Amino acid sequence: MKLHTQISIALVAGALAGLASNYFGIGWLQSTLVAIEPIGTAWIDLITMVVVPLVVASLVVGTASLGDMTKLGRLGGKTVAFYLVTTAIAVTIGLVLSNVIVPGGRIDPATLESLRNAYMDESAQQVQTAQAQDTGIVDMLLGMIPRNPVAALTEMRMLPIIIFSIFLGAAVSVLPEDTGGSTVISFFDGINEASMKMVHWIMKLAPYAVFALIAAVVAQFGLEVLQSLLVYCAVVIGGLVLHLLITYTSALKFLAKVDLSEWFKRIREVPLIAFSTSSSNATLPVTMETAEEELGVSRESSSFVLPLGATINMDGTALYQAVATMFIAQVLVGQLALTAQIGIVLTATLASIGAAGVPSAGIIILVIVLTQALPAGVDPAAGIALIFGVDRILDMCRTALNVTGDLTAVSVIAVSENETLTVDAPRKPSEARSAA
Ligand code: ASP
Numbered sequence: 001m002k003l004h005t006q007i008s009i010a011l012v013a014g015a016l017a018g019l020a021s022n023y024f025g026i027g028w029l030q031s032t033l034v035a036i037e038p039i040g041t042a043w044i045d046l047i048t049m050v051v052v053p054l055v056v057a058s059l060v061v062g063t064a065s066l067g068d069m070t071k072l073g074r075l076g077g078k079t080v081a082f083y084l085v086t087t088a089i090a091v092t093i094g095l096v097l098s099n100v101i102v103p104g105g106r107i108d109p110a111t112l113e114s115l116r117n118a119y120m121d122e123s124a125q126q127v128q129t130a131q132a133q134d135t136g137i138v139d140m141l142l143g144m145i146p147r148n149p150v151a152a153l154t155e156m157r158m159l160p161i162i163i164f165s166i167f168l169g170a171a172v173s174v175l176p177e178d179t180g181g182s183t184v185i186s187f188f189d190g191i192n193e194a195s196m197k198m199v200h201w202i203m204k205l206a207p208y209a210v211f212a213l214i215a216a217v218v219a220q221f222g223l224e225v226l227q228s229l230l231v232y233c234a235v236v237i238g239g240l241v242l243h244l245l246i247t248y249t250s251a252l253k254f255l256a257k258v259d260l261s262e263w264f265k266r267i268r269e270v271p272l273i274a275f276s277t278s279s280s281n282a283t284l285p286v287t288m289e290t291a292e293e294e295l296g297v298s299r300e301s302s303s304f305v306l307p308l309g310a311t312i313n314m315d316g317t318a319l320y321q322a323v324a325t326m327f328i329a330q331v332l333v334g335q336l337a338l339t340a341q342i343g344i345v346l347t348a349t350l351a352s353i354g355a356a357g358v359p360s361a362g363i364i365i366l367v368i369v370l371t372q373a374l375p376a377g378v379d380p381a382a383g384i385a386l387i388f389g390v391d392r393i394l395d396m397c398r399t400a401l402n403v404t405g406d407l408t409a410v411s412v413i414a415v416s417e418n419e420t421l422t423v424d425a426p427r428k429p430s431e432a433r434s435a436a
Contacts, residue, residue, distance in 0.1 A: 051284055061299065123385035256412045
């Protein structure tokens with residue numbers, strides 16, 4: 001049986017087991033499913049273990065083999081532009097849906113009160129964490145330059161790691177023959193190949209991890225809270241699906257010109273893993289492996305576009321932040337004016353760049369968007385408490401979209417660099433003739 005089939009079966013089986021234990025209140029099953037969660041956590045740790053060596057090695061080799069440094073600038077410009085534009089579209093979709101459906105207007109006061117009582121403490125903690133992390137834009141930019149690259153590596157700070165690896169790769173590429181540049185490249189090439197091998201091995205264990213992770217989440221999940229926030233969840237998930245159907249499929253069809261069904265078939269493991277782990281970072285090795293081995297993207301493009309994407313491209317997170325902010329505003333202070341909503345496009349786009357690719361990063365960063373959008377004096381914690389109960393489930397969905405966005409970007413950018421993908425749409429005879 002193919003791996004993605006095994007993963008899909010594990011996902012459905014885990015969800016059903018969790019649901020049954022929760023719905024029928026089967027205590028022993030619920031505690032067993034919660035008890036096996038460490039199997040999933042161990043797997044996440046295992047795959048995360050590969051992230052740093054893989055990103056460093058592939059970026060050093062990728063940058064060094066670009067040959068021409070102007071290509072690096074072009075690739076960087078295209079990547080950042082694609083990420084910013086798609087994120088802004090995602091936020092706009094979230095805002096339009098929230099204006100049309102008004103999820104915050106459809107919730108009764110008793111439900112609000114019980115949500116607030118249940119989640120106020122956790123919510124206040126999130127706000128504290130966010131305030132401790134919020135160092136301002138200048139410090140955030142300065143933090144991208146790793147004064148000590150080894151510290152950046154040990155703390156797994158992705159942007160500084162990316163910057164250092166690109167610098168190292170660029171320097172290696174201009175070394176004269178006799179100064180050991182090629183030894184450095186073969187060293188990192190070996191590390192890259194070995195990292196990919198580890199990803200292959202670790203992926204074989206993925207179905208067990210997916211079962212454990214999903215079963216534990218669903219078993220612990222309050223079905224009542226899902227019911228009370230059904231419209232809000234439907235707007236977030238509907239927005240994610242629309243973004244996939246409108247933005248990504250158009251980009252893939254018209255810019256990357258790939259065969260859509262083949263493309264989705266080949267990448268399906270990636271959103272499944274992202275959904276189960278709620279982490280773009282933990283999914284990154286699988287995303288890179290899929291781009292190179294399933295889609296035929298070159299190492300230069302994948303090593304450059306994907307690590308950057310896992311860190312700064314979070315369309316799902318940005319869309320969720322737009323809907324969450326609108327929902328909270330509708331409940332606490334009523335509909336927001338157009339200018340405040342334009343502010344949300346800007347802050348949600350920037351805030352999603354600042355969010356790390358780890359579980360629940362989105363809700364912490366939401367504090368920044370809320371503080372900017374809500375009138376002065378409204379406590380963001382009171383808003384976060386309303387949506388905290390369903391955050392995990394929405395985190396899983398937005399992470400799945402985040403990684404699909406990264407793969408869309410890498411496909412579009414690779415094709416724009418004249419790479420031929422293995423999922424290129426069959427050409428019409430006239431196109432094939434003119435290409436020849
Ligand atoms: N978990 C998300 C990710 O890793 C970030 C978030 O929205 O919380 O992409």
